[in-house]
Amino acid sequence: MLLTALEFVGLVAFAASGALAAVRARLDVFGVVVVGLTTALGGGVIRDVLLGIHPPTTLRNWPYLAVCAGTALVVFAFHPQVARLRRGVLLADALGLGVFATAGTTIAIDAGATVYAACLIGMTTGIGGGAVRDLLLREIPLVLRKEIYAVAALAGSVLVAVGHALRLPAGPVTVFSAAAVVAVRIIALWQHWNAPVARAPE
Numbered sequence: 001m002l003l004t005a006l007e008f009v010g011l012v013a014f015a016a017s018g019a020l021a022a023v024r025a026r027l028d029v030f031g032v033v034v035v036g037l038t039t040a041l042g043g044g045v046i047r048d049v050l051l052g053i054h055p056p057t058t059l060r061n062w063p064y065l066a067v068c069a070g071t072a073l074v075v076f077a078f079h080p081q082v083a084r085l086r087r088g089v090l091l092a093d094a095l096g097l098g099v100f101a102t103a104g105t106t107i108a109i110d111a112g113a114t115v116y117a118a119c120l121i122g123m124t125t126g127i128g129g130g131a132v133r134d135l136l137l138r139e140i141p142l143v144l145r146k147e148i149y150a151v152a153a154l155a156g157s158v159l160v161a162v163g164h165a166l167r168l169p170a171g172p173v174t175v176f177s178a179a180a181v182v183a184v185r186i187i188a189l190w191q192h193w194n195a196p197v198a199r200a201p202e
Contacts, residue, residue: 006178007103008067010096015040015068016082017093018133019075025137029076035133036072037065042129047104047121051111090189098181101126101153102174105160115161122157123150126181148188148195156181 018039022032041058048056058064075082082089104125108118127150131141143150156177163173187193 006095006099009092010099011040011064011067012071013089013092013096014129015071016075016089018129019072020079020083020089021133021137022072023076023079029073032076033069033072035136036075037068038136039129039133040068040071041065042132043100043104043125043127044129046128047107047125050121050124051108051113053111091186094182094185094189095178097126097149097153097185098156098178101156101181102160102177105157105177106164106170106174109161109164115165119154119157119161122160123154126150126153126156145197148184148193151195152181152184152188155184 015036019032019036021039022035027035041056041064044058045056048054048058101122103122105118105122108121109115113121127143130149131143134141159177159180160173163177164170
């Protein structure tokens with residue numbers, strides 16, 4: 001129940017971030033909803049496709065679609081107010097990243113994926129929706145150009161894999177790993193950590 005509740009918090013956060021980006025790009029209401037849905041559900045869809053789960057879980061359960069579409073519509077209608085809640089959206093986004101990355105790893109392991117593949121699939125679950133959002137808006141994906149984001153997701157996925165290898169209880173390991181991702185993400189935002197960038201050619 002806790003993980004499900006956290007998952008929906010993450011869905012709302014990702015849908016809100018995608019809808020806000022679409023509003024800033026001057027998309028119409030349909031475009032805002034599509035980008036919001038893609039941002040929130042894209043990572044899970046990619047995960048299920050990689051694992052051979054058809055149709056993807058989020059497309060078989062209407063509450064996922066309803067929550068994300070409703071969030072996007074709320075952002076479209078009240079985007080000036082939502083934009084002022086930047087810190088709250090970033091915190092919820094970090095929570096969603098942690099939950100999706102670690103839950104994605106657990107699902108991949110349970111589906112029979114190797115530990116190596118499960119870690120990569122978990123990371124992709126966390127960052128996939130945001131990457132697709134940026135591509136739809138004709139931008140270089142954020143995870144490829146700044147901030148500690150994908151690295152945090154991968155670290156959480158590795159923690160889940162280590163816990164699985166040590167035969168620790170899956171529930172507590174997933175919660176601890178998600179919390180670690182959130183902590184790394186928040187500290188990175190607070191301290192303005194970024195991955196190294198190559199120097200511009202002279």
